[in-house]
Amino acid sequence: MTTAILIIGALVVLGGLAFLVVRVARSHGGGASIEERMAEFGTLERPPTLEELELSQPFSERVLMPLITRLADFAMRFSPAKSMEEMQHKLDLAGNPYDLKKFVGMRILAAILFGGLGIAIMFLGKSMPKIQRFALPLVGAGLGYYLPVLSLGSKIKKRQKEIIKSLPDALDLLTICVEAGLGFDAAMAKVSEKWDNELCVAFRRVIQELQLGKLRREALRDMANRMDVPDVSTFVAAIIQADQLGVSIARVLRIQSDQMRMRRRQRAEELARQAPIKMLPAIAFLIFPAIFIVLLGPAVIQVIQMFQGGMTF
Structure with a gap:
């Protein structure tokens, strides 16, 4: 009985001490914390209105x-x-x-x-x-x-030139990926991830269309129609034919890659042959007059001075 009374008394004393400690803590620090919290709530920015959002947009x-x-x-x-x-x-x-x-x-x-x-x-x-x-x-x-x-x-025209320029390199990368064991769709996805140009943007769109359930030949034909580049149309036709006949796509890609590199070399040679013809107007109207002035200018001045001296005499 005495032990129970002592335990109850100890609990009452501990409870009273805990109450006093909490009361003192609130009296000293509680007011400040409430004020700080209220200040924090006061400094929060109010959400902008629709008019403010509209005015914040550019003209x-x-x-x-x-x-x-x-x-x-x-x-x-x-x-x-x-x-x-x-x-x-x-x-x-x-x-x-x-x-x-x-x-x-x-x-x-x-x-x-x-x-x-x-x-x-x-x-x-x-x-x-x-x-x-x-x-x-x-x-x-x-x-x-x-x-x-x-x-x-x-x-x-700028986009088509960029596509023509990047197509041989893209076909080389596709060939490497397919020969390494990837499927054609996965190879297109890998090339579009590692490269950033107009051709790879078109590849990404084809991959998205395939993921949405579009047939590969339809997605590739639509890609060729969106580019209107003869080389891309040839490449797409070869891939579709290989897919329909069951021919190895890796071999078709290798052949197409070699042909595209040959065509790029031929275009470079053609542009090199056209360079002298394109330089003729600049030579005729800019360089030749300057040469004539340098070579014939002193002689013309001497002739003029000679005639002026003869007339004075």
Whole structure:
């Protein structure tokens, strides 16, 4: 009985001491910690509103892109479907730098801007003939409408040149991977991982289409159509034929690689033969006049001085 009373008394004393310790700790440090926590909550930034988020975007995203989208929607309503398909094909050939709607909107906006510039020149250039003044807005609008197409054409040529240049090396890498034991799809994936150019971007798209369930021959044909490069079309046709006939793809890749390297060498030799012809205008109009001035200049000066002296005499 005495032991139980002692244990209960000890627990009561320990509980009282613990209560006092906690109370003292809260009285000394608890207020400060609460204030600090409240200060931390006070310094938290509030989430931005929709208006602030919209204003934080660049001017092109806030103003130009909605305007381009509206202009594109209006223009595409009255455009033939065939012309839109041809424009989409050109965008595919260029590597899809823009989507179709954005590109159409850019053409309309450029036509409006250049047409407005022509109107401004028409009102400022009052000394110009009336026909030229009234033709300026039409010429400016037409120029603005076709400038994006010209820019797209240059991108298409640049992409095709890059693909032609990188195709032989890509075929060499594909051949090495296939001969090492990889499948053709895995070899394309490996080459696209280790290399970064337009051809490897096309390889990645083919791999994605294959993963989505598309047939290999259809994915390869679509890749060739998106490039419009004869060498790629030949390579794709050889791979499809080998796949259908059961021929070894490694052997086909080796043959295609040798042929592509030979064609690249032939192109280099052809460009080397064209170099003298391309240099003729520069030689005729820039180098020859300077040579004539250096060689005949002193003689011409002496002849002029001689005639002047004879006339003075």
